[in-house]
Amino acid sequence: MKCPRTRKLLKPIKVAGIDLDISEGCGGIWFDNFELDKLNQSSIAMGEVLIEHLREYHNPLVDVNKRLNCPRDTDVIMMRRFYSSKFQIEIDECPQCGGIWLDAEELEKIRELFPDHEDYQNTQKRFVEEVMSSPETKIHQKGHEELIEKIKRLSNVLYSMLSINNK
Ligand SMILES: [Zn+2]
Numbered sequence: 001m002k003c004p005r006t007r008k009l010l011k012p013i014k015v016a017g018i019d020l021d022i023s024e025g026c027g028g029i030w031f032d033n034f035e036l037d038k039l040n041q042s043s044i045a046m047g048e049v050l051i052e053h054l055r056e057y058h059n060p061l062v063d064v065n066k067r068l069n070c071p072r073d074t075d076v077i078m079m080r081r082f083y084s085s086k087f088q089i090e091i092d093e094c095p096q097c098g099g100i101w102l103d104a105e106e107l108e109k110i111r112e113l114f115p116d117h118e119d120y121q122n123t124q125k126r127f128v129e130e131v132m133s134s135p136e137t138k139i140h141q142k143g144h145e146e147l148i149e150k151i152k153r154l155s156n157v158l159y160s161m162l163s164i165n166n167k
Contacts, residue, residue, distance in 0.1 A: 003028065004068035004078070004092075004101060006059070021071070027057040027104030030071055033097060036153045058104040068101060070094035091154070100154060128152055 006025030021030040078092040092101040
């Protein structure tokens with residue numbers, strides 16, 4: 001698969017038992033839908049290493065406002081699925097395969113969102129509530145419950161990836 005922003009080949013890596021694909025062109029990450037399903041919070045380690053690694057590739061010249069095609073279904077344009085103006089986070093999701101693309105910037109913002117390990121459960125709850133109640137959040141096709149579950153899983157992945165230094 002190629003990076004939807006830079007067209008560079010995505011590099012597969014394994015974090016905590018799940019396979020991710022990272023872009024060495026822009027520092028973005030691709031999550032396959034079924035990989036998100038596999039994840040449970042207790043299985044996670046190594047996140048900080050990944051974030052540090054991706055930071056090296058952050059490319060400020062990349063236009064993050066450009067709509068993206070799915071790296072897997074290359075003729076499908078991804079949706080800005082979860083958007084929160086409060087948290088300033090935009091996440092692209094493929095309507096076909098359910099995969100998720102995160103830009104390097106999003107990772108940084110999510111890092112700021114979860115500053116405290118102790119407060120994780122509350123922060124996650126607030127994040128999910130905010131995203132679900134935000135008028136900008138677009139709920140297409142899939143049901144509400146499924147979307148909430150997905151946001152929770154994603155926030156688990158992200159939090160785990162970002163939280164190693166905060167223990
Ligand atoms: Zn897709």
